[in-house]
Amino acid sequence: xxxxxxxxxxxxxxxxxxxxxxxxxxxxxxxxxxxxxxxxxxxxxxxxxxxxxxxxxxxxxxxxxxxxxxxxxxxxxxxxxxxxxxxxxxxxxxxxxxxxxxxxxxxxxxxxxxxxxxxxxxxxxxxxxxxxxxxxxxxxxxxxxxxxxxxxxxxxxxxxxxxxxxxxxxxxxxxxxxxxxxxxxxxxxxxxxxxxxxxxxxxxxxxxxxxxxxxxxxxxxxxxxxxxxxxxxxxxxxxxxxxxxxxxxxxxxxxxxxxxxxxxxxxxxxxxxxxxxxxxxxxxxxxxxxxxxxxxxxxxxxxxxxxxxxxxxxxxxxxxxxxxxxxxxxxxxxxxxxxxxxxxxxxxxxxxxxxxxxxxx
Amino acid sequence: xxxxxxxxxxxxxxxxxxxxxxxxxxxxxxxxxxxxxxxxxxxxxxxxxxxxxxxxxxxxxxxxxxxxxxxxxxxxxxxxxxxxxxxxxxxxxxxxxxxxxxxxxxxxxxxxxxxxxxxxxxxxxxxxxxxxxxxxxxxxxxxxxxxxxxxxxxxxxxxxxxxxxxxxxxxxxxxxxxxxxxxxxxxxxxxxxxxxxxxxxxxxxxxxxxxxxxxxxxxxxxxxxxxxxxxxxxxxxxxxxxxxxxxxxxxxxxxxxxxxxxxxxxxxxxxxxxxxxxxxxxxxxxxxxxxxxxxxxxxxxxxxxxxxxxxxxxxxxxxxxxxxxxxxxxxxxxxxxxxxx
Numbered sequence: 001x002x003x004x005x006x007x008x009x010x011x012x013x014x015x016x017x018x019x020x021x022x023x024x025x026x027x028x029x030x031x032x033x034x035x036x037x038x039x040x041x042x043x044x045x046x047x048x049x050x051x052x053x054x055x056x057x058x059x060x061x062x063x064x065x066x067x068x069x070x071x072x073x074x075x076x077x078x079x080x081x082x083x084x085x086x087x088x089x090x091x092x093x094x095x096x097x098x099x100x101x102x103x104x105x106x107x108x109x110x111x112x113x114x115x116x117x118x119x120x121x122x123x124x125x126x127x128x129x130x131x132x133x134x135x136x137x138x139x140x141x142x143x144x145x146x147x148x149x150x151x152x153x154x155x156x157x158x159x160x161x162x163x164x165x166x167x168x169x170x171x172x173x174x175x176x177x178x179x180x181x182x183x184x185x186x187x188x189x190x191x192x193x194x195x196x197x198x199x200x201x202x203x204x205x206x207x208x209x210x211x212x213x214x215x216x217x218x219x220x221x222x223x224x225x226x227x228x229x230x231x232x233x234x235x236x237x238x239x240x241x242x243x244x245x246x247x248x249x250x251x252x253x254x255x256x257x258x259x260x261x262x263x264x265x266x267x268x269x270x271x272x273x274x275x276x277x278x279x280x281x282x283x284x285x286x287x288x289x290x291x292x293x294x295x296x297x298x299x300x301x302x303x304x305x306x307x308x309x310x311x312x313x314x315x316x317x318x319x320x321x322x323x324x325x326x327x328x329x330x331x332x333x334x335x336x337x338x339x340x341x342x343x344x345x346x347x348x349x350x351x352x353x354x355x356x357x358x359x360x361x
Numbered sequence: 362x363x364x365x366x367x368x369x370x371x372x373x374x375x376x377x378x379x380x381x382x383x384x385x386x387x388x389x390x391x392x393x394x395x396x397x398x399x400x401x402x403x404x405x406x407x408x409x410x411x412x413x414x415x416x417x418x419x420x421x422x423x424x425x426x427x428x429x430x431x432x433x434x435x436x437x438x439x440x441x442x443x444x445x446x447x448x449x450x451x452x453x454x455x456x457x458x459x460x461x462x463x464x465x466x467x468x469x470x471x472x473x474x475x476x477x478x479x480x481x482x483x484x485x486x487x488x489x490x491x492x493x494x495x496x497x498x499x500x501x502x503x504x505x506x507x508x509x510x511x512x513x514x515x516x517x518x519x520x521x522x523x524x525x526x527x528x529x530x531x532x533x534x535x536x537x538x539x540x541x542x543x544x545x546x547x548x549x550x551x552x553x554x555x556x557x558x559x560x561x562x563x564x565x566x567x568x569x570x571x572x573x574x575x576x577x578x579x580x581x582x583x584x585x586x587x588x589x590x591x592x593x594x595x596x597x598x599x600x601x602x603x604x605x606x607x608x609x610x611x612x613x614x615x616x617x618x619x620x621x622x623x624x625x626x627x628x629x630x631x632x633x634x635x636x637x638x639x640x641x642x643x644x645x646x647x648x649x650x651x652x653x654x655x656x657x658x659x660x661x662x663x664x665x666x667x668x669x670x671x672x673x674x675x676x677x678x679x680x681x682x683x684x685x686x687x688x689x690x691x692x693x694x695x696x697x698x699x700x701x702x
Contacts, residue, residue: 209637274560274588
């Protein structure tokens with residue numbers, strides 16, 4: 001809306017331009033005082049998101065997975081415009097979004113939060129919430145607000161009578177439906193769902209996941225799903241991005257992530273998921289040892305090397321970039337990994353290593 | 362095992378017809394309503410169910426730490442042959458630690474924030490085993506080593522807030538093991554943790570229990586987690602156990618429509634379905650539970666007798682139990698699922 005019009009600086013490289021993309025986006029939070037941080041030999045800034053490139057194509061469902069503290073929620077909030085970025089640019093629909101977004105821009109990317117008990121105003125009825133939104137953003141003419149609200153609730157599987165109810169009168173699953181209706185009220189292009197089911201019971205989770213999946217088909221939504229549950233991700237998403245300590249370490253189509261993970265962290269993450277079949281816990285070592293390092297003391301070089309089973313001396317000095325298989329042409333852009341050894345040998349199976357004698361991994 | 366009265370020594374824990382009532386503004390909540398199970402020595406039993414199914418209340422009743430409004434109204438809880446309900450508070454206190462220990466979901470709120478971690482681990486051995494302060498500290502160090510806390514000499518003097526979530530849960534495990542208990546009661550011990558840390562903790566817990574022969578009762582809502590840790594599982598719904606048996610039978614080949622619903626609605630990692638099948642409706646009110654089978658209002662297979670008859674756990678061939686009157690219907694559904702995945 002103003003001077004920051006570096007629009008079309010570099011356009012149309014890819015055949016289909018991504019709907020929403022992040023280039024070198026960083027978000028950091030100051031922690032304590034500079035002096036105190038220096039005394040603790042830690043950084044003063046907590047780099048929650050540290051130079052992330054990510055693209056979302058129109059109509060796709062992209063998952064963002066990773067441990068807590070990996071920066072996935074912060075990245076999502078930055079994309080939704082709820083968190084100012086330090087560096088980098090966020091492009092939407094072909095133009096760079098300015099630091100303070102216009103109302104029209106904010107409307108296009110909407111968010112559903114994890115906890116439906118704290119993300120709804122307890123003193124407003126559902127109808128009141130929707131009315132406010134629809135009026136402020138002029139989504140529909142005033143005389144259509146009531147009918148449109150009812151349509152929204154029908155879309156998420158609630159009835160018109162629920163318009164006059166307060167959040168406390170709903171169960172957890174129903175509240176999450178209200179939260180989804182609130183996000184959809186502005187007819188967004190992108191829906192960002194931050195752990196939408198992890199606060200819900202198992203049997204209710206399925207209804208919300210199915211709802212999101214149906215809405216995507218019906219409305220052609222682009223969905224960014226943040227989850228720590230890889231089973232949920234596998235069920236719902238087309239592509240998966242794996243985050244570790246503020247960086248994306250691997251991006252690939254869902255089936256490729258699960259069949260041939262390239263990054264050792266992704267492999268460990270997959271191996272750590274409990275399966276329905278009995279007794280995978282058989283006395284062998286854990287999938288990934290140790291705790292993630294503090295984001296105030298990010299290791300030099302590759303940030304996963306402190307827990308990595310195949311770390312080499314090289315990993316201490318060289319920070320691997322997120323890249324596809326070398327020399328594999330355009331198709332390689334589908335599967336990217338930030339590991340020096342990601343594409344060095346054949347399959348992505350738990351392999352020793354490319355070079356000499358690493359059979360002990 | 363339901364109706365069978367086994368030899369006393371075979372089971373470390375026997376729960377018989379346990380009832381827990383909670384007084385609330387809306388009336389009496391029948392939180393646990395006739396629950397019976399045994400835990401064999403060295404065995405691991407999983408209690409699974411959704412929130413409000415009574416699984417945590419069962420655990421708290423066993424340990425004797427029910428909230429003030431809740432009360433065990435009838436039933437027996439026998440720990441190593443001793444009925445805990447007949448004991449006075451101080452006698453039960455003496456059992457907590459050397460006989461039974463508990464691991465809670467949120468270690469940060471279960472640990473004392475102003476006491477050094479090492480001394481929290483050493484407290485049990487000092488009080489219950491009569492160890493001197495120095496011997497207890499040595500024991501704490503050894504336990505910290507066993508549960509995989511790096512650099513125990515230095516971490517001994519740390520406070521809980523200096524530990525990560527996974528490390529705090531390791532401290533909880535060390536405290537639970539500190540007096541060599543016979544049984545450890547776990548209330549969702551890994552729910553607050555990341556998958557990679559959950560994986561570490563589950564492996565540690567099963568390995569330690571196997572080494573020292575401790576029995577486990579493991580409460581969780583996560584079916585795959587139960588499959589990793591437990592041999593037997595009891596599925597709870599509306600304050601009652603609806604199905605019981607070995608993990609691989611119950612989870613992979615259920616005989617109760619609620620278990621089937623749980624399995625179908627959970628996105629399984631190995632097996633991607635076209636769409637998840639949720640359980641319709643919502644859990645029953647425990648103030649005025651439905652008549653007959655408590656699951657009948659949400660059950661696709663419900664018939665007239667489900668609305669009226671009592672549905673106690675009945676034995677099936679293969680040493681398993683179901684509360685369903687028409688479990689054959691579930692069997693058919695499971696087979697149909699298998700035929701067209």
